[in-house]
Amino acid sequence: THWKHGGIVGVFGYGGGVIGRYCDQPKLFPGVEHFHTMRVNQPAGKYYSTDYLRKLSDLWDFRGSGVTNMHGATGDIILLGTTTPQLEEVFWTLTHDFNQDLGGSGSNLRTPADCLGTSRCEYSCYDTSALCHFLTNEYQDELHRPAFPYKFKFKFDGCPNCCVASIARSDMSFIGTWKDDIRIDQDAVNKYVEQDPAYPSNAGAHKGRDWGPFDIEKEVIGLCPTGCMKFENKKLTINTEHCTRCMHCINVMPRALKIGKETGLSILCGAEAPILDGAQMGSLLVPFYGSQSRNGYEAITEVIENIWDWWMEEGKNRERLGELIMRQDFQKLLEVTGIKAIPQHVSYPRTNPYIFWKEDEVPGGWERDVDEFRKHHLR
Numbered sequence: 001t002h003w004k005h006g007g008i009v010g011v012f013g014y015g016g017g018v019i020g021r022y023c024d025q026p027k028l029f030p031g032v033e034h035f036h037t038m039r040v041n042q043p044a045g046k047y048y049s050t051d052y053l054r055k056l057s058d059l060w061d062f063r064g065s066g067v068t069n070m071h072g073a074t075g076d077i078i079l080l081g082t083t084t085p086q087l088e089e090v091f092w093t094l095t096h097d098f099n100q101d102l103g104g105s106g107s108n109l110r111t112p113a114d115c116l117g118t119s120r121c122e123y124s125c126y127d128t129s130a131l132c133h134f135l136t137n138e139y140q141d142e143l144h145r146p147a148f149p150y151k152f153k154f155k156f157d158g159c160p161n162c163c164v165a166s167i168a169r170s171d172m173s174f175i176g177t178w179k180d181d182i183r184i185d186q187d188a189v190n191k192y193v194e195q196d197p198a199y200p201s202n203a204g205a206h207k208g209r210d211w212g213p214f215d216i217e218k219e220v221i222g223l224c225p226t227g228c229m230k231f232e233n234k235k236l237t238i239n240t241e242h243c244t245r246c247m248h249c250i251n252v253m254p255r256a257l258k259i260g261k262e263t264g265l266s267i268l269c270g271a272e273a274p275i276l277d278g279a280q281m282g283s284l285l286v287p288f289y290g291s292q293s294r295n296g297y298e299a300i301t302e303v304i305e306n307i308w309d310w311w312m313e314e315g316k317n318r319e320r321l322g323e324l325i326m327r328q329d330f331q332k333l334l335e336v337t338g339i340k341a342i343p344q345h346v347s348y349p350r351t352n353p354y355i356f357w358k359e360d361e362v363p364g365g366w367e368r369d370v371d372e373f374r375k376h377h378l379r
Helices: 048-065 084-095 128-138 141-145 184-194 249-254 292-314 321-328 328-338 369-378
Strands: 003-006 019-021 035-039 067-070 075-080 154-157 172-178 229-232 235-238 262-267 283-289
Touching: 035 084, 048 067, 048 084, 128 141, 141 283, 172 229, 172 292, 172 328, 184 235, 235 321, 262 292, 262 321, 283 292, 292 321, 292 328, 321 328
Parallel strands: 154 172
Antiparallel strands: 003 019, 019 035, 035 075, 067 075, 172 262, 229 235, 262 283
16 A cells, blocks of 8 residues: 555654554655554553543644544554654653553554453453453563564453453453352243243343244253253253353343352463464463452463463464464463363364373383383284
8 A cells, every 4th residue: 555554663662552654655645644553551441531531632633633543453542643753742641641551562462451340240250450450560561562473462351241352352361250050040030931021031132123922942042052951840950060151041031140159260362363374263271260369360470471481482473372372282382381281171172193192291201121121012
């Protein structure tokens, strides 16, 4: 196109946060000779005061084009269009007057993004904003000074409804879940079955059109991906061992079903958009992490930093974490993180008939007395 896009300009001390854009016909279009984009780190949960939004708009009207994007795919506030001399001026005002920082761009940690979490949502299984805020502060150097093979994204979903689509868009996604049973209000279940007007299915999201009577077998039981539910004699039962926490039943009958009480989060790795090997979803790494205290976050940072050490050592230029996992396999990811393999880590049955053992996995190692061996294994 007529635009040069990339890391040409920035602010002093930062390698990310500014995406340089220059027109290749500056004499014909002097008004857009420069049209740089600035990424601003959005607040957790994207909560703003009207006063802040007015100040931000006034700043960008004064220093830039006045055009904004609320928000970019990563989550940042996007300020579209300014010239090189204005970059430091905007940065100074943001950091010194607004107490706001730039987001990530380039081969670094991109701005972490989270859903509303426990601040608004009854389904949230952990405090997404607290974890997002902690990791944003913890990894400022990785956020502002590119040192990775390519981009790296954190996203935080409070429940499996995945409102920020972390399972499909982030190198590490943190998805809320629970370990115990889904809580069932049997009286409310029967209210849904009996068409009580106070109990509309899907919380009334499908109102305004006659969809016919609510059918629990067709709309809930029959759509359970593992078939772990049944409704007999006006009683709903769920086999928790087979439940994959997809939340479809909870979404359809929110007044009858609630998430469990033993809540926490799962960590998945390797999601990406189609760059080299096509789009892929995140793969489960940590099935359940229950600690919700700030001190408990140290276990999460240990997993993150072990992954980064491996990726920075072995990753090729512009190779996302998911592509490295595909190239060196998921078993290598388990080795570098020190996580013990479990059945939930298996995405599909093995197709390779050969099993290769490591020396420490073989009793006695490789060294054997050949004469003793031949006593039991004759030629």
